[in-house]
Amino acid sequence: MKRPVTRRKLLGGVAAALAGAILAPAARAAKAAVRKVFVSSDAPKGYHPGDHQWAMAIDAGRCIGCGLCVEACKKENNVPEGPYFRTWIERYVITRPQPGSGESRGPAHVDSPNGGMRGFPEPPVPKEEIQHAFFVPKLCNLCRHSPCVQVCPVGATFDAPDGAVLIDPKYCIGCGFCIQACPYGCRFMSPVTHTAEKCTLCYHRITRGLRPACVEVCPTEARVFGDLKHAGPSDPIRQFYERNKVQTLKPHLGTEPRVFYAGIDKEVR
Amino acid sequence: MNEATNVVLELLPHFEGYVYPNEATPQPLWSVLIVLYPYITGLVAGAFIMASLVRVFNVRALEPVYRLSLLTAFAFLLCAPLPLLFHLGQPQRSFQVMITPHLTSPMAIFGFVYAWYLMAVLLLELWFDYRRDFVEWSRRAGGWKGLLYRVLTVGVDDVSEASVDLDRRMGHLLSVVGIPSAFLLHGYVGFIFGSVKANPWWGNVLMPIIFILSAIVSGIALCVFNYQVLMWVRRRTTDIRCLDVMGMFLFYALVVDAGVEALDWIHRVYSAEEGFQMMHQMANEKLFYTLNLGQALLGTLVPALLLGTLQLLRRHIPELARRRIYFASAVLILVGVLAMRWNVVIGGQLFSKSLRGVMSYKMEFAGMEGWFMGAFLLMLPFVILTVLIRLFLPEHPPGGKTGLPDAAPPPRLASQTGAP
Numbered sequence: 001m002k003r004p005v006t007r008r009k010l011l012g013g014v015a016a017a018l019a020g021a022i023l024a025p026a027a028r029a030a031k032a033a034v035r036k037v038f039v040s041s042d043a044p045k046g047y048h049p050g051d052h053q054w055a056m057a058i059d060a061g062r063c064i065g066c067g068l069c070v071e072a073c074k075k076e077n078n079v080p081e082g083p084y085f086r087t088w089i090e091r092y093v094i095t096r097p098q099p100g101s102g103e104s105r106g107p108a109h110v111d112s113p114n115g116g117m118r119g120f121p122e123p124p125v126p127k128e129e130i131q132h133a134f135f136v137p138k139l140c141n142l143c144r145h146s147p148c149v150q151v152c153p154v155g156a157t158f159d160a161p162d163g164a165v166l167i168d169p170k171y172c173i174g175c176g177f178c179i180q181a182c183p184y185g186c187r188f189m190s191p192v193t194h195t196a197e198k199c200t201l202c203y204h205r206i207t208r209g210l211r212p213a214c215v216e217v218c219p220t221e222a223r224v225f226g227d228l229k230h231a232g233p234s235d236p237i238r239q240f241y242e243r244n245k246v247q248t249l250k251p252h253l254g255t256e257p258r259v260f261y262a263g264i265d266k267e268v269r
Numbered sequence: 270m271n272e273a274t275n276v277v278l279e280l281l282p283h284f285e286g287y288v289y290p291n292e293a294t295p296q297p298l299w300s301v302l303i304v305l306y307p308y309i310t311g312l313v314a315g316a317f318i319m320a321s322l323v324r325v326f327n328v329r330a331l332e333p334v335y336r337l338s339l340l341t342a343f344a345f346l347l348c349a350p351l352p353l354l355f356h357l358g359q360p361q362r363s364f365q366v367m368i369t370p371h372l373t374s375p376m377a378i379f380g381f382v383y384a385w386y387l388m389a390v391l392l393l394e395l396w397f398d399y400r401r402d403f404v405e406w407s408r409r410a411g412g413w414k415g416l417l418y419r420v421l422t423v424g425v426d427d428v429s430e431a432s433v434d435l436d437r438r439m440g441h442l443l444s445v446v447g448i449p450s451a452f453l454l455h456g457y458v459g460f461i462f463g464s465v466k467a468n469p470w471w472g473n474v475l476m477p478i479i480f481i482l483s484a485i486v487s488g489i490a491l492c493v494f495n496y497q498v499l500m501w502v503r504r505r506t507t508d509i510r511c512l513d514v515m516g517m518f519l520f521y522a523l524v525v526d527a528g529v530e531a532l533d534w535i536h537r538v539y540s541a542e543e544g545f546q547m548m549h550q551m552a553n554e555k556l557f558y559t560l561n562l563g564q565a566l567l568g569t570l571v572p573a574l575l576l577g578t579l580q581l582l583r584r585h586i587p588e589l590a591r592r593r594i595y596f597a598s599a600v601l602i603l604v605g606v607l608a609m610r611w612n613v614v615i616g617g618q619l620f621s622k623s624l625r626g627v628m629s630y631k632m633e634f635a636g637m638e639g640w641f642m643g644a645f646l647l648m649l650p651f652v653i654l655t656v657l658i659r660l661f662l663p664e665h666p667p668g669g670k671t672g673l674p675d676a677a678p679p680p681r682l683a684s685q686t687g688a689p
Contacts, residue, residue: 083293112290173357182622184289185622252543
């Protein structure tokens with residue numbers, strides 16, 4: 001008579017199969033970790049990310065809201081038409097309080113029509129009612145503790161050693177978690193590639209000794225860019241830090257942005 | 270062209286106030302598919318907990334629904350990852366989550382938790398529970414069904430007393446492991462939302478707890494619903510004692526769930542942190558119907574009152590009325606928990622992270638994220654469950670000759686057959 005197949009035998013087989021199933025991904029993970037060193041970015045051969053520390057600073061008082069930076073970014077990086085922006089400009093119009101209201105200031109009107117790409121229309125309130133008005137260019141805040149990088153389930157987005165926060169478009173699965181996790185609205189799901197996209201500081205340019213497109217075209221030098229590892233005392237980025245009292249956006253979230261702002265108001269979020 | 274885009278963007282009525290330009294998309298990034306994902310996962314966890322009441326906590330009155338609960342959990346678990354998968358921009362790369370998971374991501378572990386729950390807990394528990402029947406049925410039934418049962422025995426045809434006793438003990442052990450696993454599966458889904466500190470609607474330490482509790486409530490409600498529908502289809506009467514006990518557990522689970530959700534809201538209102546104005550606006554305008562009517566009134570208050578009344582006055586209410594009240598409560602709770610998932614997922618994307626404006630969402634009909642797809646994904650587990658019931662919860666056991674009572678689905682447990 002045939003001996004009945006016992007569970008012991010069966011479980012042995014299952015355990016062996018399971019061990020194989022667990023070890024195979026571990027081996028692949030190790031391989032991927034090695035590959036990650038050579039991750040796909042737009043940097044040329046010979047570029048060493050460890051030798052640089054890129055930084056961006058915004059002098060909001062200088063921004064005139066012309067929108068050239070937004071347009072340059074869209075063209076340089078093939079950003080899709082529509083509500084998709086790697087950088088944009090916000091206009092803040094803070095009104096005077098109603099006389100006798102006992103308030104220090106009136107309501108703030110914020111807008112960014114089409115990301116400010118074509119400039120801004122007339123202010124939404126008459127000139128005499130405006131207490132302050134200013135423009136704030138926005139871009140990836142280059143967080144030291146980036147929530148977007150933390151939540152990516154496959155590690156497609158990562159902190160480059162030179163300070164840029166990049167996405168490997170060939171690796172992104174398009175789940176959108178990073179977009180949800182970014183407190184600053186800096187990421188979007190590309191309708192073309194169906195992967196997440198964001199400001200890369202024009203990585204293909206800065207790794208070749210050029211400045212990001214938005215910095216290049218800014219007529220008032222409201223955007224200041226530099227390499228902190230090689231910036232001398234007279235470098236614009238060092239000068240910016242010397243001259244200004246700075247702040248970051250949404251500091252209470254603990255993301256520690258590396259993009260510093262000068263000349264912005266409490267209304268800016 | 271740019272001028273035209275400018276005008277179109279300004280005229281589009283789907284947002285008010287200021288929203289970040291990247292947020293001004295016609296559809297939220299996570300829409301109905303991501304509403305269904307935690308809903309279906311929650312039903313799995315809840316149905317499994319329901320089955321564990323019999324196995325682990327020895328609630329004998331629930332034996333008529335034991336296997337139905339397990340099969341329900343299994344059918345829904347098979348469909349749980351589908352909404353996630355369909356939602357991905359690059360679904361063909363989804364396997365990367367398993368191969369190179371990024372371990373700081375709450376989402377990266379889903380594949381592993383899911384695989385653990387499906388293969389190490391649910392499938393094994395089902396197998397140990399059914400093994401003896403598979404052997405018996407494979408001998409009796411012919412044709413493709415006989416072949417299927419034979420394949421499902423995986424070649425193990427030992428049905429000696431000692432062997433069946435081992436089945437029972439393994440099943441018990443798996444149930445014990447299964448309870449924390451079910452908590453893990455769904456608490457973890459809650460953490461996906463609770464961990465997003467950028468979003469004041471989501472980033473909340475209570476989120477995993479709320480998800481687990483609402484999952485238990487919805488899972489028990491689904492079992493009440495399935496049991497009554499199955500008995501109605503088979504023209505049998507439901508076991509009123511079983512329904513009473515299910516109703517009791519449903520009531521207490523609902524009270525605890527509602528208590529913790531109320532605590533969450535009290536905390537939000539009292540601390541009134543940044544973004545509270547926005548939440549106030551959401552509750553009063555954007556989510557008025559789904560939150561106040563769907564989730565709070567119809568999904569929680571009414572069933573809590575109905576079930577609570579039955580706890581107090583059960584003896585004075587005739588059986589038929591009780592059956593109807595249990596059914597109505599179960600349906601209301603199922604709708605209410607779906608509304609809760611909607612409020613969490615869609616609600617969290619209806620306001621700008623600038624906290625200065627709100628968006629609108631009109632669900633499209635066709636398309637990947639439309640009504641049609643949503644209805645399909647909600648119906649699919651029921652279709653699978655129907656097939657499973659026909660195969661594994663037959664009205665008349667395969668082979669004609671029956672060793673089981675032909676009333677109700679086989680309420681027999683391995684624990685009964687194996688116990689002295």
